[in-house]
Amino acid sequence: MIELSPLARPYAKAIFSAALDAGNHEIVAKDLALLSVLSQTQEVSRLIEDPELSKDKIAQTIIGLADGEVDKLANKMLELLADNKRLNLIEAINTSYQELLEQHNNTSSIVVNVANLPSEDNKNMIIEKLLSEHGEGSNIEFSEDPSIMGGLSIKIGDETLDLSIRGKVKKLVNQLNF
Template sequence: MIELSPLARPYAKAVFSAALDIGKQDEVANELSTLSSIAQTKEVTSLIADPELSKLKIAETIVGLLQEAMGDISTKMIELLAENKRLNLIEAIYTSYQ
């Protein structure tokens, strides 16, 4: 199994820095916690792994599920992860963020 922490660390640092800039570290931490929990469900794990779906469609679905619970930083992170085919890092990013 590949260790995801080194891959997640730069994303976590960028998210933390963006949250710090606007004084929303705790809010973003809560959003990442929610994202991490959702990302561990069987449905979302299957969604992320589905080769038939575009990564953009997967990101839109995840953001749509949590739209009211997510701010701009978390939304942009999901979009960036999808673009870079790194949606599997959500849980590791949350762990690194803490």
């Protein structure tokens, strides 16, 4: 499968810039999230991939499905994507836009993987440390993953800090096999 991020990034930057100028970057973020969810449904993904339908008709159908909940800026983006035959980029544009919004707001989406959910005291200590490092508005989510055996793994954007037992064992195995 082709990586869509490089294709989506210019569209995301353009709509983000336009949304900042209009002062509605948070609204556009919600609109793109809605359009992304819509584009992932089986019916809409079939529409997007159907070579017999005109791209403008597909864009108007998606706008109709959003039922007036999408701002005019997001509608214009859909029409532009239809003109350029890039409606398959909606989900990737949403992801890139959310990253741009996080950078603009100096926040991060952080996922903390743990073998067992920590006590409230430990959880609050982890949250406090992450918020002080990555911005008070950061979104922190805890996820239970027994396969890491112990410790924790922290994913911030596209970077991962692996402090798990599984990660340390893999590192040791790699060093022994070198």
